[in-house]
Amino acid sequence: MTCWPEPMTDPTPQAPHLVLVDGSGFIFRAFHALPPMTNPDGVPVNAVYGFATMLARLLREHAGTHLAVLFDASRLTFRSELYPQYKAHRPEPPEDLRPQFSLIREATQAFGVPGIELPGWEADDLIASYATAIRAAGGTCTIVSSDKDLMQLVGPGVCMLDPIRQTPIGPAEVEVKFGVPPEKVVDVQALMGDPTDNVPGVPGIGPKTASALVNEFGTLEAVLDAAPDMKKSKRRDMLVEHAQAARLSLQLVTLARDVPLPVPLEELVTRDPDLTILAEWLSRMGFRSLLSRMGMTPQPASVHAHRSARATAHASANGLPTPTAQDTATSAPAQAISSAPYDKYETVRTAHDLQKWITAAQEAGLCAVDTETDGLDPLNARLVGFSIATAPGQACYVPLRHAGTLEAHTGEQLEPDTALNLLRPLLEDDTTLKVFHNAKFDLLVLDHAGLAMDHTRAVDDTMLISYSQSAGLHGQGMDELSALHLGHDPISYDSVTGTGRARIPFAQVPVEKATTYAAEDADVTLRLWHVLHPTLRTNQALALYEQIERPLVAVLADMEKAGIAVDRAELARLSADFEARMKDMEAGIFSAAGREFNIASPKQLGEILFDEMALKGGKRGKAGAWSTDSAVLQELADQGHDLPARVLEWRQLSKLKSTYTDALSRQASSAGRVHTSFQMAITTTGRLSSTDPNLQNIPVRTEEGTRIRQAFIAPEGRRLISADYSQIELRLLADVANIPTLREAFHMGQDIHARTASEVFGIPIEDMDPLTRRRAKAINFGIIYGISAFGLGRQLGIPAGEARSYIDTYFARYPGIRDYMERKKEEAQTYGYVLTPFGRRCYVPGIAEKSAARRQYAERQAINAPLQGGAADIIKQAMVRLPRALHEAGLHSARLLLQVHDELLLEADAHEAEAVARTAKNVMEAAATLSIPLVVETGIGQNWAQAH
DNA sequence: GTTTTCACG
């Protein structure tokens, strides 16, 4: 759903593309979204700054052939004649905003962009009229605004762009917002009214009812016509009674598309700004960061120059720009991507027909493939069928193992082996790009079915293409992306198989129904590729995707296949031990409580502690229930109370037993190994996550926890090798914030927390006492999390005021870290996302929240994400390089097994273990070049606890 | 299905 015409380097003449900025709408939004700031004259300029930043960005990244900014001219418009109350009770703009209106008009002049207004008309009407005019002239249009009143204009050739979040608003987004397509938005608005503008609407009808009615009857007029015949209800009476108000509302919300254009289209041609004028104005406003970001002073490299230099160095350092099939793949006509139907699919039942599809794919050089299985675990699932799409709207489904039922005759099906043998050359063909959505799953399924993964070539993954540029902005599921980018809701899996008890295995879904679902998934995947792959370049995410995310798929697939061995007998012994100890503790807990209860129930425990025993120090959660988490219980235990201390101990055992010892035994394969699944597109920072089971949260911090780690073992004659980065996030911080003394400490291999303690508290490092070091360590961790006095105080068990003074001292000593934090907050506010040092975008959606608590939460995310995400980028790079390095070192017995954020766990024959540890250390330490060395510590053992 | 708790980095 990108709004922008394809690459600007394209030499072919383009149809005109008009960018219309809703200046008036932007002013208010920016004013409320941005923190207060003033220019050197003391005039408030936060909205002006936001506006200038947005214009600069627009000119740099999204310039159409034509550009204009539209403003409201006055309060009185044709609407106030129609209905005097329209917008009559709008409060005066805030005092800090008033002086900014004229400055924003100045900004348009400084940037050399036409600013247009016309008395009697709102900016929205001008936008509607210009959009109509450019369409009539054969061009397209992007409206830079997030105003819902403009959404009625979205349609072919017209889309919107949220100026703050930088996200496109197309038909899909409009439909999410209003529940109807753009052309019916006015009908919905007329029914629901708008209290802020005094649009009356029909009382009692809100967004849900309005869209339901319009969807049912088609238009407002049809709804009003049908109203008298509806079944008797309050709603019917309201509709009948307020029909005239609704018709008036429709006139008020409908934008005029035929306003005379004050400036003709041809005068809106985009021009480069006069840099002298612009620089002068920016300096006068005090926008120094913007000035340097636009490269207009000889200041050190700007944020963006820095970023792209890194990304480029990064890509070339890897050295493998392997030509892939997509360079040769032909692009589908843009029109077909959105307009081809989603319901004309073929069921393939013969070898001849399948070969026809495979040949078509190879001729196109591009196809999408999707597998259907009888389960979600790709290591055990059986292949039930697969689908192939060769062009938008052209897709087939190949059923292999559908079972006939009384209701559904399956018809002829290809023999699975026959079909797979026909498919094999396509997968192994490195000149035909195969697009999957979540390729790791399908590749593992096909591998399990007999098409070995390591022979598969030229694969793209739309889930990762999207994640590489929109982590944190939205989910990466196919259905969600389809709605978002294609404006199409695919058939849901649930509607095909049913849900709950009625759910049937996919193999029992009738073949015709399976075809509509499965072929559509391949079709959607291919269309998503057409829409999303080009945006990798414009979003500067191509290197990240090609060098890191895509090659990681095969590495993780191998790790999942390998699994890790567990000692089931030991797990069983631990379960029995934990159970016995819990049983022993129960009598004591009940006697301390005065009665029997369910110890695992926080509700019952809270009532006993705080109602029945009336202990002090209880806190209620937001639902009003007593909190009984370990911090609360520990506090009570420290006061000498017996029951909370006993419950704490019981809880630890219960957790370990249910979540680990029992569960892991169940999850182990017959070969005694457990196979996790790594999720590549879940986290907002770029980290992996692990599920079914989660092997990234195996206990380690307590003695009982260590016993569980001991149950993860190397088989006879083999060893586990652990390699973990030391202080990687702090090193990244010292690097990006450029803190000379911290960099020196890392270069010297000093104890970083002791060094911090020494500098902050002024104690010689050799005299460091453990308590002071502990405080410095807590501050260092706090910094990475976006420190708050409350959080640090709680962590250290000291009052927030005291924590505040530690933080102040810390910042006084390391002002560069405060600067880093401010930069990241500003980056998030300006763009809606922050970048890791390697160019990964992490979206921070709450950054413009009105609620201070939620906004501050987003600010802490903005501070943390580049560090956590930067560390994730580094270890991923190491994982991509490690298999080849091990191979080249002749260490053929080594296998990567697990990644735990800053640790890699490998398994190898005992005699190769030392060499594997050295290779892992070398590759991991060389995965990124910072101003600070990366240090990796390794260990070797028969079990994970020993190796760690 | 949501909430609470707690395991990890």
Added chain:
DNA sequence: GACGTACGTGAAAACC
């Protein structure tokens, strides 16, 4: 003056 607080995850159990 109250809010709701350190960042990122996933699983189990209780509870609705």
